[in-house]
Amino acid sequence: MESHQPAGGRAAVSRSSLDDLQFFRVVASSETLTAASRELGCSLPVVSKRLSALERRLGVRLVQRGARRLVLTSEGTLYAARVETILGQLRELEDTLTDRSAGLHGTLVIECTLGLGRAHVAPLLGEFAEAHPALHVRLQTSALPLRRREFDVAIHVGTPPDSSLRMRRLARNRRLPCASPSYLARHGTPARVEDLASHDCIVLRENESDYALWRFGDAGHPRHIRVDGSLSSNDGDVVTGWALEGRGVIMRSEWHVRPHLERGELVRVLPHVPTPPADIYALTEDDEHVPRRVSELIDFLAARLPRRLGA
Structure with a gap:
């Protein structure tokens, strides 16, 4: 007997799988499910129910329940790493297919320390977003911007603790x-x-x-x-x-x-005693393909930030 696939069924499955990947990416990068629910814009019960449904579909436990902080199981850690790879390849494919003469589009996530982010990076990002209206720019400020690797560009003061990241100096500083x-x-x-x-x-x-x-x-x-x-x-x-x-x-x-x-x-104090450099860097993942929106933002910051700081 011939089996009939409902109209749009395969597309629906593909969309559902992609949604699950994006959903778990947020969960894995959050410190608690409550934080994940805020990031996703839905209630905690909805997030918990969806996570349980994903675990049932995969047949494995992804997150340890009962912990004060969100803790991934070994299967969850593996799944999160592969999710990052798959979503990164998807973004790379979209960038490759996009006509380079077209305006910048997509989403840029920038992480920065609190003070520098508020005082200088945020105004410059506002200018960059105004020049590229099809681009969605999100700034995340934190005292520990490199604790989680959920960014396209991280602005870091001083020598980066993670040598696996690609870095470009934006401004000199001490x-x-x-x-x-x-x-x-x-x-x-x-x-x-x-x-x-x-x-x-x-x-x-x-x-x-x-x-x-x-x-x-x-x-x-x-x-x-x-x-x-x-x-x-x-x-x-x-x-x-x-x-x-x-x-x-x-x-x-x-x-x-x-x-x-x-x-x-x-x-x-002690003006005669030198202090070591604490230059300001733009950090990105060390990928072969860097999206144009990322490279153009870094070029923009490298040109504008030193003038703004008076460096």
Whole structure:
């Protein structure tokens, strides 16, 4: 007996499978199912029900239930990795087939640290999006932008911790120790790097490195000191605000403190001691094919960001 496929059945299956891949990509990159539901724009019960249906279809458990944070099983980890590969190949195919004379289209996901993202990257992305109206641009700011690999471009300050990523320098930068004139008047001005050990140093907890270890010198003569103080934060603006109030010494990017230095609100500490570079990089996956929207965005940022920072 001849079997008849319902009209549009194969297309429906293909669309459903693709939707499942995109759905699980969001789930796998989220810290909790609640976070995934916010990203997907639906309720937590809907996400949980759809995940269960996907697991039944595949016949394996993808996510461990009951954990406070979302934890993938070994099968879930394998599935997530293959999902990334398949969706990446699909994007590559679409870019290859698109006429290069056409305007940029699709979605760009950019990750950046909080302060740089708010102050400088966001305005530049607004200009880029205005010039390419068919492009959907999404900026995600985080104190730990490289913890998850859900981005097309990541803007990173300092040497990237992941050497597998392709990187391009967008602007030169250094971190400078600074304090307010009022703090230095009360506590004295450090004359040597070692003097910082006796000062209130405000620590920025912005990444997973040893944030209380302040580095000086250059590649040939590196120096460092472990600092301490009563105040710390993962928000650079908060840290700078405390310094402006005279509460301690900070180590911040030159792009961030330059306006305060120029207005005399902060004073550079130990100006005779060099600090190592903390340049600003654009990071992408090390793929052979880079979508045109990604390469053109990086070219745009490389041209505009240094001028905006005064670097």
